Amino acid sequence: MHRQLLNKKLLRYMRSLLIFFFTSTILAVIVYRFMPVYVTPLMIIRSVQQIFSGDKPTWKHTWVSFDQMSPHLPMAVIASEDNRFAEHNGFDFIEIKKAMKENETRKRKRGASTISQQTAKNVFLWPQSSWVRKGFEVYFTFLIELFWSKERIMEVYLNSIEMGDGIYGAQATAKIQFGTTAAKLTRRQCALIAATLPNPIRFNSAKPSSYMLKRQSQILRLMNLIPKFPPEEKVVKKKKSKNKRSK
Numbered sequence: 001m002h003r004q005l006l007n008k009k010l011l012r013y014m015r016s017l018l019i020f021f022f023t024s025t026i027l028a029v030i031v032y033r034f035m036p037v038y039v040t041p042l043m044i045i046r047s048v049q050q051i052f053s054g055d056k057p058t059w060k061h062t063w064v065s066f067d068q069m070s071p072h073l074p075m076a077v078i079a080s081e082d083n084r085f086a087e088h089n090g091f092d093f094i095e096i097k098k099a100m101k102e103n104e105t106r107k108r109k110r111g112a113s114t115i116s117q118q119t120a121k122n123v124f125l126w127p128q129s130s131w132v133r134k135g136f137e138v139y140f141t142f143l144i145e146l147f148w149s150k151e152r153i154m155e156v157y158l159n160s161i162e163m164g165d166g167i168y169g170a171q172a173t174a175k176i177q178f179g180t181t182a183a184k185l186t187r188r189q190c191a192l193i194a195a196t197l198p199n200p201i202r203f204n205s206a207k208p209s210s211y212m213l214k215r216q217s218q219i220l221r222l223m224n225l226i227p228k229f230p231p232e233e234k235v236v237k238k239k240k241s242k243n244k245r246s247k
Helices: 002-032 041-052 072-081 093-102 115-124 131-147 150-160 170-178 187-196 210-223 232-246
Strands: 162-164
Touching: 002 115, 002 131, 072 115, 072 150, 072 187, 072 210, 115 131, 115 150, 150 170, 162 170, 162 187, 170 187, 187 210
Parallel strands: none
Antiparallel strands: none
């Protein structure tokens, strides 16, 4: 009898925990559909790491809207990180199959994370890879693809991604590395920023190595081959709606 009561209490507790988890995470995703993301778990983790290593915490980040960024920047990161970003539903199964096949013979395994997956990880999760984090990443990727537009995913990605030591997002990178704003970044500068993304702590867009310059050239070439993002018709519709509101 006592064991049955204990099991019932445990089931009620688990049910309440699951309801709380799904309610809070869905609410957080809906809120971030509209609200700027000023702080991410990675920013906090990096600051703590800096303190423990005896350094002064460095945290440079300024949120800017998508239309305040150079149109070359989303093109550069799509060319570098996720060629089918505008087409897939958060998971690029073509790249996943390719990576699985290549990893059979490769010593250093390569991933196939999309920009949507990276955004989910950056905003809601921790950086260390594990099966548990991957499971949560799949869940949050599904949610942001469901509730956010592709443009919003890209906007959050370009504002929250680590782009240097203590540097997060397009605006801070533009100011610190190039002495300009996110809106005024050139095509070549955007390609150089995208070239650092596999390892932004190791690679410095302000002082590019020969490898980075080679990668920059590859990204510039790919930018000519991928479809424009956002599509032209979306940009035209947005401008028309803005003009109507101003009248």
